[in-house]
Amino acid sequence: MDRQEITVAILTNNLHHAARDKQCCIKLRVKSAQVYDTLEDALEPVRRQEVHLLLIDAAVKDMEGSACLKALRKARRTPLVPAIMVTPESNLQTVLGAIAAGCNGYVIRPYSMETFERHLDMAFETTAGDEIETAQLEVARELIEQGRFDEAIEEFSELVEEQNEAVEYFNKGMDALHRRKFGKAIVAFNKAVALNALYAEAYKGMAHAYQGKGDDEAFRACLDKSAAILALQDRLDELKELFVEILQANPEAINPYNALGIDLRKKGDYPGALHAYTQALHLTPNDENLHYNIAKACIFANDYEAAMAHLETAASLREDFQEARRLLAKLRAKQYDGLSGPGAAGPAAPGPAGLALDA
Secondary structure, three states: OOHHHOEEEEEOOOHHHHHHHHHHHHHOOOOEEEEEOOHHHHHHHHHOOOOOEEEEOOEEOOEEHHHHHHHHHHHHOOOOOOEEEEEOOOOHHHHHHHHHHOOOEEEEOOOOHHHHHHHHHHHHHHHOOOHHHHHHHHHHHHHHHOOOHHHHHHHHHHHHOOOOOHHHHHHHHHHHHHOOOHHHHHHHHHHHHHHHHHHHHHHHHHHHHHHHHOOHHHHHHHHHHHHHHHHHHHHHHHHHHHHHHHHHHOOOOOOHHHHHHHHHHHOOOHHHHHHHHHHHHHHOOOOHHHHHHHHHHHHHOOOHHHHHHHHHHHHHHOOOOHHHHHHHHHHHOOOOOOOOOOOOOOOOOOOOOOOOOOO
């Protein structure tokens, strides 16, 4: 985006910080930079989509910066407005909170002009998506306006025919968080969000093209696909926030994916739990407790074959793992009744490998 078209909102309760940030924006020749000291004052321009970049300090009036960013994200209902935290806070808890809130950059005060400019450029680059695909999306939209619906559908179809890589980038971001590579985590999360948004927009555009053709069934089907992708983004954001909570509570966690899987399983999100456990296997593939946890999630998802396979692995990794052996015996005997009820498998005693067991 051309900097001379950028409108910046600076949110801070510190006049010195506001002056410094505004001065840097002027040097970069942005269109305008407006300072706000409360969330309420910034809400309307954000809702009206008049703001292209958010610079948020450690605090605004009566609110921490990360909480302010989270509220602004919800108000806009799209996470693609770049938001950079510009703050003197560099402790682990604060950085993790900012990432969970959806920041696209994190600048620590005092900063150099070069650092400020680099983070600004990176925030726009990683939230804009692929230039070629974005241009193709615009071409398809123009074809709809021209009434060339079949050509528009062909353009949109090319965009969505390949697998959505949003989840892959999301997983890379989670892994970077665990390794405390915060810059890499932010970039990966940005790419995940941008890809997801691109696919959602492509399906929405395709829906309008089918509507122009008078194909109501295809119109509704494409709208459903667009909605499903947007719902996935909300779900990934929830997973990220929960993952951050786990790291904030225990920064030295051996395998935070395992704790994430346990929490998701207890909340009834069995697909989410299985996904978390699968990621956990990359970190500790030979932990018998983790295989037991995966088996529990498989049982709740009614995938008994997979559950038995993981229980067999757990039992082979620890000979005295009686909980796993008892549960495996029930599955082999096809005694499924009550297996997914509270405490059905019996309380699981802590194992020696270090990971928590999903009781």
